Amino acid sequence: MSDYVIETRNLTKFFGKRNVVYHLNLKVPRGAVYGFLGPNGAGKTTTIKMLTGALKPTYGEIKIFGMEMPRERVEIIGKVGYMPEKPLAYDDMTIFEFLTYMGRLKGLSREEAIRQARELMAYTGVGRLAFNRIKELSSGQRQRVIFAMALMGDPELLILDEPTSNLDPLGRMEFTGKVLELARAGKTIFVSSHIVSEIERTCNHVGLIKDGQLIEQGRVRDLINIESTDYDVVVSDASKLLAFLREKVYVREAWEEEGLVRVKLDERFLDDFFLELPAFIASEKLALKLFKPHTSPLERILTERFNVRWEE
Numbered sequence: 323m324s325d326y327v328i329e330t331r332n333l334t335k336f337f338g339k340r341n342v343v344y345h346l347n348l349k350v351p352r353g354a355v356y357g358f359l360g361p362n363g364a365g366k367t368t369t370i371k372m373l374t375g376a377l378k379p380t381y382g383e384i385k386i387f388g389m390e391m392p393r394e395r396v397e398i399i400g401k402v403g404y405m406p407e408k409p410l411a412y413d414d415m416t417i418f419e420f421l422t423y424m425g426r427l428k429g430l431s432r433e434e435a436i437r438q439a440r441e442l443m444a445y446t447g448v449g450r451l452a453f454n455r456i457k458e459l460s461s462g463q464r465q466r467v468i469f470a471m472a473l474m475g476d477p478e479l480l481i482l483d484e485p486t487s488n489l490d491p492l493g494r495m496e497f498t499g500k501v502l503e504l505a506r507a508g509k510t511i512f513v514s515s516h517i518v519s520e521i522e523r524t525c526n527h528v529g530l531i532k533d534g535q536l537i538e539q540g541r542v543r544d545l546i547n548i549e550s551t552d553y554d555v556v557v558s559d560a561s562k563l564l565a566f567l568r569e570k571v572y573v574r575e576a577w578e579e580e581g582l583v584r585v586k587l588d589e590r591f592l593d594d595f596f597l598e599l600p601a602f603i604a605s606e607k608l609a610l611k612l613f614k615p616h617t618s619p620l621e622r623i624l625t626e627r628f629n630v631r632w633e634e
């Protein structure tokens with residue numbers, strides 16, 4: 323079997339005469355967290371819709387787990403969790419009903435669907451909203467529910483389309499922790515974004531798409547060629563944050579500088595950092611004003627080499 327969980331050959335999509343995706347050769351290794359990075363309108367959603375069988379390619383091949391999309395769609399879908407960019411339909415269902423229903427569609431028994439729905443509502447932070455209707459939710463809460471939906475049935479591959487676009491900085495940080503944790507549990511994750519710093523802190527592989535074409539693909543580390551384990555954080559109470567950080571085994575150093583807290587991490591435990599820090603910030607009721615990698619070498623390289631303009 324191929325080592326690639328997702329592999330495409332010359333994947334191409336025209337809408338009428340308009341070419342939106344052209345000759346894409348994606349290679350997503352097993353166990354990778356693969357960032358599909360590109361500016362707005364580059365063709366990410368169109369590509370993802372083809373990968374998940376929602377849209378038929380004009381031509382080209384897609385293999386997922388070695389199986390052909392769309393020919394073996396049903397078998398593939400059973401192993402994939404998909405988080406679409408668009409908001410949910412099912413407005414009148416409660417979160418609990420919706421997730422249970424999605425679990426049933428994935429082939430789970432009623433009891434198992436209920437068990438997983440409960441577990442995933444807690445995991446994604448919407449447990450206390452279980453009996454709220456989808457239409458009553460904020461866009462960030464909906465995004466958490468869609469993430470829970472993608473995780474129903476414990477899929478081996480997650481395809482996430484701009485999963486954090488409606489989350490606040492704290493929600494984004496939590497999300498990074500969860501993705502790293504899922505990757506550590508052996509899942510392959512394909513995640514699209516137009517935010518370089520987010521891909522940089524979450525992903526170990528990257529594919530860069532511009533005007534429908536893949537212009538770079540590979541390991542993030544090979545591309546940036548330096549370790550990126552320094553983060554800048556601004557919260558409402560820096561001394562509390564410093565006291566917390568200095569107790570952690572994964573923090574090599576933490577200090578205050580020019581109004582922000584700089585933290586140097588041990589990269590082996592990044593997921594612990596991304597899980598524990600948001601929990602701490604929330605429990606201490608601190609306001610998170612800034613969180614980003616200290617430098618963004620990837621952003622600089624991409625701008626210089628490919629002349630792509632990025633926005634936060």
Ligand SMILES: Nc1ncnc2c1ncn2[C@@H]1O[C@H](COP(=O)(O)OP(=O)(O)OP(=O)(O)O)[C@@H](O)[C@H]1O
Nearest residue numbers: 337340342360361362363364365366367368369516
């Ligand atoms: N059904 C369609 N018919 C015609 N054009 C389309 C259709 N769907 C998408 N497009 C166009 O294809 C281009 C790529 O769109 P796509 O949504 O794939 O980009 P994207 O990289 O996901 O961008 P964003 O981050 O803004 O969602 C856009 O210019 C869009 O207007």
